[in-house]
Amino acid sequence: MEKRLTNSAMIFSVGFVFMLVCAVGAFFYGVQIGMDKVEAGYEAKRLEEAQASRTDGNPYQQQDLVSFYHTVFSPYREFQNEWLNAMSKLSQGQSDDFGDVMSNLSKLAERKSQEASSYDMGKSIRLGDAQVAYIRSLKQFAKAASAGASLAKKESGDKLYAAIANETSYKTAVKETLDAQSHYYAAMQLWAATIDSDIPGELPKQQVLSMKEWSALPLTAKNGVVAQYLKEYNQLKPFYPQDMTARVDDFITSGQASKMKLQTASAVIDLLLSTDAVRSGDFTKSFNRLYPNQLLPQLPFFLPSAP
Numbered sequence: 001m002e003k004r005l006t007n008s009a010m011i012f013s014v015g016f017v018f019m020l021v022c023a024v025g026a027f028f029y030g031v032q033i034g035m036d037k038v039e040a041g042y043e044a045k046r047l048e049e050a051q052a053s054r055t056d057g058n059p060y061q062q063q064d065l066v067s068f069y070h071t072v073f074s075p076y077r078e079f080q081n082e083w084l085n086a087m088s089k090l091s092q093g094q095s096d097d098f099g100d101v102m103s104n105l106s107k108l109a110e111r112k113s114q115e116a117s118s119y120d121m122g123k124s125i126r127l128g129d130a131q132v133a134y135i136r137s138l139k140q141f142a143k144a145a146s147a148g149a150s151l152a153k154k155e156s157g158d159k160l161y162a163a164i165a166n167e168t169s170y171k172t173a174v175k176e177t178l179d180a181q182s183h184y185y186a187a188m189q190l191w192a193a194t195i196d197s198d199i200p201g202e203l204p205k206q207q208v209l210s211m212k213e214w215s216a217l218p219l220t221a222k223n224g225v226v227a228q229y230l231k232e233y234n235q236l237k238p239f240y241p242q243d244m245t246a247r248v249d250d251f252i253t254s255g256q257a258s259k260m261k262l263q264t265a266s267a268v269i270d271l272l273l274s275t276d277a278v279r280s281g282d283f284t285k286s287f288n289r290l291y292p293n294q295l296l297p298q299l300p301f302f303l304p305s306a307p
Contacts, residue, residue: 060191075115099152106145113138126187133180140173178231185227192220214265219294242283
C-alpha cells in the first residue's frame with residue numbers, strides 16, 4: 001500500500017513538471033511571436049517613413065540628375081555600347097573569338113554594376129528605382145554574356161545570335177534596362193515641373209496621342225513618352241529617347257506624317273522603328289531648329305559631345 005502511494009506520487013510529480021515545462025515553453029513561444037510581430041510592425045512603419053521622406057521637399061534637383069548620369073547611367077551606357085557592338089558584329093557574321101568577347105563582356109558588366117552602386121540615389125524615388133534597375137540589368141547582362149561564352153563553343157552565326165537572344169537572363173536584362181530608362185526620364189520631367197509650373201509632372205494618361213496632343217507636350221514629356229513606349233514594346237536600341245523624339249517632330253513638321261495619312265504619334269514611332277530610321281545624334285542635329293526654347297536639364301547626352 002505504501003509502495004503504491006510512492007509510485008503515484010512520482011507519476012504525479014513527473015506529470016506536474018512536464019506540464020510546467022510545457023506551460024513555460026508556450027509562454028516564451030508566445031512572447032517571441034509577439035516580439036516578432038512588434039518588430040515587423042516597427043519595420044513596416046520605418047519603411048513607410050523612409051518612403052515618405054523620399055517624396056518630401058524637392059528631391060529632383062538638376063545636380064541629382066547630373067550625378068545619376070555620371071555615376072549610374074554612364075557606366076551602364078558604356079557597357080551597353082560594347083554589348084550592342086558585339087551583337088551587331090555577330091549578326092553580320094563577324095563572330096571570330098566570340099566566346100572571348102562574351103567572357104570579357106561578362107567581366108565588364110560586373111565591373112560596371114559595381115560602379116553604378118557607388119552612389120546612393122535613393123532620396124529621389126524615380127532615380128533610386130532607376131539605379132536599382134540599371135544594376136539589376138548589368139548583373140543579368142553578366143549572366144547572359146557568360147551563357148553566350150558557353151554557347152559560342154557549340155553555335156555560331158545566326159544560331160548563336162538567336163540562342164543568346166532567347167536566354168532568360170538576356171530578356172530580363174533588357175526589361176530592367178528599359179524600366180530604368182523610363183524612370184530616369186520620368187525624373188527629368190518631375191525636375192522640369194519644379195522649374196516651370198506649366199509643365200506637368202506626370203506623363204499623359206492616354207496611350208495613343210494625336211499629332212496635336214503630341215505637339216503640345218513639352219520636350220521632357222515627349223522624351224518620357226518615347227521611353228515608356230520603348231519599355232512597353234521591349235525595344236532596346238542604341239539611340240536615346242530624345243533621338244526618337246526629334247525624328248517624330250521632324251516627321252510631323254516636315255509634313256511627311258500628313259502625306260502618309262498617319263494620325264497618331266505612336267504610328268510615326270512604329271514606322272520609324274520598323275524602318276530603322278533613328279540614329280544616335282539625331283536629337284543634337286535638330287536641337288537648334290526644333291527646340292531652341294525648350295527646358296532641359298544640363299546633361300551630357302543632350303549636347304553634341306554626348307558619347
